[in-house]
Amino acid sequence: xxxxxxxxxFLSIQEGENLTxxxxxSSVFSSLQWYRQEPGEGPVLxxxxxxxxxxxxxxxxxFQFGDARKDSSLHITAAQPGDTGLYLCAAGINDYKxxxxxxxxxxxxx
Amino acid sequence: DAGVIQSPRxxxxxxxxxxxxxxxxxxxxxxxxxxxxxxxxxxxLLIYFNNNVPIDDSGMxxxxxxxxxxxxSFSTLKIQPSEPRDSAVYFCASSLNSEAYTFGSGTxxxxx
Numbered sequence: 710x711x712x713x714x715x716x717x718x719f720l721s722i723q724e725g726e727n728l729t730x731x732x733x734x735s736s737v738f739s740s741l742q743w744y745r746q747e748p749g750e751g752p753v754l755x756x757x758x759x760x761x762x763x764x765x766x767x768x769x770x771x772f773q774f775g776d777a778r779k780d781s782s783l784h785i786t787a788a789q790p791g792d793t794g795l796y797l798c799a800a801g802i803n804d805y806k807x808x809x810x811x812x813x814x815x816x817x818x819x
Numbered sequence: 820d821a822g823v824i825q826s827p828r829x830x831x832x833x834x835x836x837x838x839x840x841x842x843x844x845x846x847x848x849x850x851x852x853x854x855x856x857x858x859x860x861x862x863x864l865l866i867y868f869n870n871n872v873p874i875d876d877s878g879m880x881x882x883x884x885x886x887x888x889x890x891x892s893f894s895t896l897k898i899q900p901s902e903p904r905d906s907a908v909y910f911c912a913s914s915l916n917s918e919a920y921t922f923g924s925g926t927x928x929x930x931x
Contacts (some may be wrong), residue, residue: 725917742919742920749924749925750924751823751910751912751922751923751924751925752862752910752920752922753922754919754920754921757919782851789906797862804917805850805869805874805875805917806864806875807866807920808865809861809862809863810861814859
């Protein structure tokens with residue numbers, strides 16, 4: 710059983726459309742991270758959210774941490790082919806250990 | 820900085836052979852992690868070093884797996900003997916004080 714459940718598992722959209730991916734858990738976390746992984750590469754950190762209800766924006770990407778710090782969402786506005794990749798959420802379960810979700814594979818068609 | 824450097828990028832070996840994966844972390848980072856990624860299990864932490872000392876090896880699947888960090892700029896993950904079920908992508912990551920992780924590009928291991 711995954712500590713972090715990500716949905717949907719796969720998402721394929723046309724360039725210019727919006728998308729939202731979700732990361733849910735029954736546990737409370739002090740912080741949560743989002744990574745993007747491109748084929749043949751390692752995950753790259755996009756953002757860390759630490760405060761319940763926090764919203765962070767990174768260009769066309771908007772990240773939200775749930776009020777209860779159990780869930781998070783990533784919204785991409787006007788998706789572009791360069792947004793294609795595996796989006797992973799991760800949460801710290803102790804001082805150093807991150808638990809990763811299974812990820813959402815996003816494909817943006819030109 | 821060149822980031823976390825892993826070698827080789829790809830490794831194909833026969834069952835029973837010894838495999839050694841290498842990692843050079845980012846200079847100044849004091850935490851190093853070895854992860855394994857598979858379709859079935861996603862990203863799993865194998866072992867964590869802090870200041871070159873192994874702190875948590877609870878994720879190492881079997882005694883066939885071993886890891887060392889002889890100095891702050893180099894770590895190895897060894898599998899001996901290798902088995903087909905070890906086929907996966909192995910990532911090394913480093914961080915400063917276990918904050919933002921920087922991952923390497925990974926080593927894709929295929930054991931036939």
